[in-house]
Each structure stands twice: as structure tokens, then as C-alpha cells.
Amino acid sequence: INECDTVDHNCTQTCSNTLGSYTCSCRAGYKDNGYGNCTDIDECSMGTSGCQQLCFNTNGSYYCQCNTGYKLMNDNSSCDDINECIEDPGVCPLRSNCINTLGSYQCNCIGGYQMNNAGICIDIDEC
Ligand SMILES: [Ca+2]
Ligand SMILES: [Ca+2]
Structure with missing residues (x-):
């Protein structure tokens, strides 16, 4: 008898017919919780x-x-680290250099300029 083709089995996921009997098993990603039920593998x-x-x-x-x-x-x-300087060329303000770092990036103002609180490189008044 192929029990798998009948309602005569208690498998919750995969039923395999064997000579004289049948076996239950769980699909990939599940394991038998010991009571015949298949539960998710974390x-x-x-x-x-x-x-x-x-x-x-x-x-x-x-x-x-x-x-x-x-x-x-x-x-x-x-x-892998995103190279923001290449993938998003506008990520840094004008008059600054973009420096890629692991997990982030830096914007450094070029010489003669400094970054203000708004993230804009403004001229340094050396006088
Ligand atoms: Ca899982
Ligand atoms: Ca980066």
C-alpha cells in the first residue's frame, strides 16, 4: 500500500513510501521537532x-x-563596502575631496576652505 497516496499517514511535509510502511521527512530548511512535526530551522x-x-x-x-x-x-x-565617492559623485559638497572609508566616507574641504555647520566648504578668511 502506498500510504502516501492515501490519508493513512501523519506526515506533515514529505511522505516516502517504503515496502510495508512509509517514512516522514521534512523539507530543506525544516527539522523534525521530535514529535513528528516539521519546524523551521533558525x-x-x-x-x-x-x-x-x-x-x-x-x-x-x-x-x-x-x-x-x-x-x-x-x-x-x-x-562589501560601498564606494560612495564613485557610486554617488555628488555625495560631497563643492570644493571638497571625497575619501572612501569602510562602511562610510569623508568629505574634506580643499586647501583654503573649511566646512561650516551646514556641510558646505566656505572660504577661510585668513586675514
Ligand atoms: Ca529558517
Ligand atoms: Ca564606503
Whole structure:
């Protein structure tokens, strides 16, 4: 008898017919909680996600994200610094140089200018 094709089994996820019986198993991302029910694996707290920075658990899976100033790479797990100076050339005010840093960036006014409270490089009155 293929119990999996009938209602004659108590598998909550995957049923496999075997000779004379059947077995239950859980789909990827789930584990048997010991009572025959499949529960989500929390890959984030298990440390098996491979996420370099931020990990978010979901039902049956998980996903990675990066801190502010970093972008998720194609492997969907590692994070790389965003070079704001290249990707957003207008990020720094006029008469300043943009310096990329890990997770952020700096704007340094060119010689003879200093940054005011509004983030604008204004002329220094050396006199
Ligand atoms: Ca999960
Ligand atoms: Ca940066």
C-alpha cells in the first residue's frame, strides 16, 4: 500500500513510501521537532547561514543583509563596502575631496576652505 497516496499517514511535509510502511521527512530548511512535526530551522541562531553581517530567519529559509554603507554581494551572503565617492559623485559638497572609508566616507574641504555647520566648504578668511 502506498500510504502516501492515501490519508493513512501523519506526515506533515514529505511522505516516502517504503515496502510495508512509509517514512516522514521534512523539507530543506525544516527539522523534525521530535514529535513528528516539521519546524523551521533558525539558521541565524544556529550560525549556519553564512551571512557575513546581518541574518534574518524566515519560515523554511533565511536571508542576509548588510549594515548601512555596505552592499550585499552576488553570493547573497558577503558584504562589501560601498564606494560612495564613485557610486554617488555628488555625495560631497563643492570644493571638497571625497575619501572612501569602510562602511562610510569623508568629505574634506580643499586647501583654503573649511566646512561650516551646514556641510558646505566656505572660504577661510585668513586675514
Ligand atoms: Ca529558517
Ligand atoms: Ca564606503
